[in-house]
Amino acid sequence: MRSLCLLLSPRVLGIRNTLVGSGKKSRKRTFFMVGLGILFWVFMFAVSSRVLGYFQSVEVIGDLLAHHLLAMVLLIFFSLLVFSHIITALSNLYLSTDLELCHSSPADLDELFLSRFIYTIADSSWMVIIFGLPVMMAYAYVYRPGPGYYVALFHLGFALIVVAAGIGVLFTMLLVNIFPAQRTRDIIMLLSIFLIVALYLMFRFLRPERLVDPDAFFSAMQYISALKAPDTPYLPSHWVTETLWKYLRGLKGEGTLLNVMLVWSSAVAIMVINMWTARAIYFAGFSKSQEARKRRGGRRLLDALTTLAKKPLGDDLASIIDKEIRAFFRDNTQWSQLLLLGALVVVYLYNFSVLPLDKSPIRIEFLQNEIAFLNMGLAGFVLSAVSVRFIYPAVSSEGKAFWILRSSPLSAKRFLWGKYALYMPPMLLLSGVLIIATNRLLQVTPLMMFVCSATMFMAVFGIVAMGIGFGALYPNFGYQNIAQVSTSFGGLMYMIFTAIFLAIIIGLEAGPVYVIFMAQAKGSSIALWKWFLIIPSFIGVVILNCVAVYKPMKMGTEAIEEYE
Incomplete structure (x- = not known):
């Protein structure tokens, strides 16, 4: 029993130090x-x-x-x-x-x-x-x-x-x-x-x-x-x-x-x-x-992927991106989760394909577009969950070799933006599948298709930036396995802030989208005074996304520069 307590004590002491801490900053956190x-x-x-x-x-x-x-x-x-x-x-x-x-x-x-x-x-x-x-x-x-x-x-x-x-x-x-x-x-x-x-x-x-x-x-x-x-x-x-x-x-x-x-x-x-x-x-x-593991095939494919990712970036980021891609596909516990993600997407789309919309007492065109609008929140939650598993640990994944990066000429800002550029394309692709495919299944109006697609396109920039930023604010370079990083305090904070971020976006757009949709459905024009509410709402969404990209990346850069 004494050995069991000793084996459990590192985790218990680690949790206590993380939650309580000795500094004022830790207590505030x-x-x-x-x-x-x-x-x-x-x-x-x-x-x-x-x-x-x-x-x-x-x-x-x-x-x-x-x-x-x-x-x-x-x-x-x-x-x-x-x-x-x-x-x-x-x-x-x-x-x-x-x-x-x-x-x-x-x-x-x-x-x-x-x-x-x-x-x-x-x-x-x-x-x-x-x-x-x-x-x-x-x-x-x-x-x-x-x-x-x-x-x-x-x-x-x-x-x-x-x-x-x-x-x-x-x-x-x-x-x-x-x-x-x-x-x-x-x-x-x-x-x-x-x-x-x-x-x-x-x-x-x-x-x-x-x-x-x-x-x-x-x-x-x-x-x-x-x-x-x-x-x-x-x-x-x-x-x-x-x-x-x-x-x-x-x-x-x-x-x-x-x-x-x-x-x-x-x-x-x-x-x-x-x-x-x-x-x-x-x-x-x-x-x-x-x-020891046997050497696996697929090296040429990895070479092609890294070469494609390196082209638009400088030589200093090329080696980091090369390492990131190779480490991801060499770790079976990482790349195999893409299969689970694929299953999630299939089930997600299937659920929308079998919705009994024709049996609802609400007019079907109203219900289709209402579900499509609310689907932005659900799709955003899925993207956040994927991000906290794959993107949030991106900084911590450097592990004990992080000191090599800090002693190199590569700046912390360029390091984080390189990570950001690497994860943006797959996240944009996933968001496109979740939003565009579900909207086609729901047969929404062109207006709703444009609003949902544009909104999620912008939101992905903020979701990825917050993932990189929070990962830099709460790094764990001494992890025992990478899966633990996403379940830490920082991962919880990231999920909470992305939920707030998505809720504000949907709240800002709900009124304007309703006004525009009802005007189209009735074939009437929108009163001039309503445009003074609609335009600021959409501008607010754009500004919010800009802040969600800039602020976390800036705070993450400062945290990495001050890390000892």
Whole structure:
């Protein structure tokens, strides 16, 4: 037990020093982070409460919809936790640079594995907790349950995380021992394929079309019966859902104890299975991961990519861009995530292709354009999530070689703008796919196509600049694995500021776009005084994007120049 505490202490002390710090600047940063986090939770809580309040006001099926939504939320969270733990476990158990030191220490294998298991839970679960807790509290606010709900939420939520972590870690250990270390790429590709298939199954489990297409049923009673039917009775998320729902509705009868025992027995069982499996195969898998890798093909393609990227830039940035591209494609944990991104884009576009717009009581042309406008916020969130994973760690990825850059003639400003130029083209391409393709599926008007495309084109410049800037403001050159960089304080701050940035853009454009669209729909002209509101709004969007590019890059440059 003493060795376990020692193995966990570096992470605990690191978190304490990051949050508390000894300097005044560190304390201000902590208070600022807490304040923004509280604002975000209040926003999520308000939105969730509004939706649940609306559901509760609907007679007969209101509670059924709320129950079904709770099941969907917990199933999605559980699925995300499993996949996140699979990816994170590969880094924490096999690829971290401090593992050689840990394995050479007197620590017992069980304690070492358990410490890495706890690391994996911490790295993979914090985002789901941040997004999920306001939703769960909104249920409590609307349904006013007793204290038993909060106790059940705490201990069952923890058990659900342990089950997801156990499944992810066990799956990773088995794969690493099935495949030789030289074929780590195949492991990640198999994980990606598994994720795509599981995503499809998850969407089929949810069957969301039942909530928006009651006409698919022969009668209202059949529709209600379908909503009552459990979707996934053998998953831990279902057991947690049923237990929490009974506390929300004040029904503490039969089934509650059984569901609690099922969740906790699953958590204990998966932990025991993981410990047995680790004793048998973990060290052998770690030894395989230390073997030299075979040289892979594709060198000519990398040469072509680096040559293309180097042409418009000077020789000083050429070597950095060359290194950046090669390091990205040599690291299987990095480039393989492009497959996951591809799956995300496919699912994203598919969701828009199956929207039952023709069944809405709202005129279809209004609904199409309204969804297209709101889609800018959703697409912006996807771009921000991609950016925090790939662009935010760009500065920290220099690692311990950063001192070479600082001692070279290359200025910090040119270094950051070189990174910026490298990541802009793929982000512009991704934004174009998300916006233009969805708008074509929705068959929006030319006005909405132009507004959405132009807005997202400008917003990408700000999203990428904030990713580079925040990465320079909060660098971590001593990371154990690059995946940890995006989950740091700076990564959270970046996600919060990009969300605020996108919300302001949509807020500035909402009124003007509505006025112009309604004028076109009615075939009338826009009053002169309205143009004095429309033009400043669009100018404000342009100015905001300019500030979002200039300010983070300037602050990042100053931070890099002052870094010691």
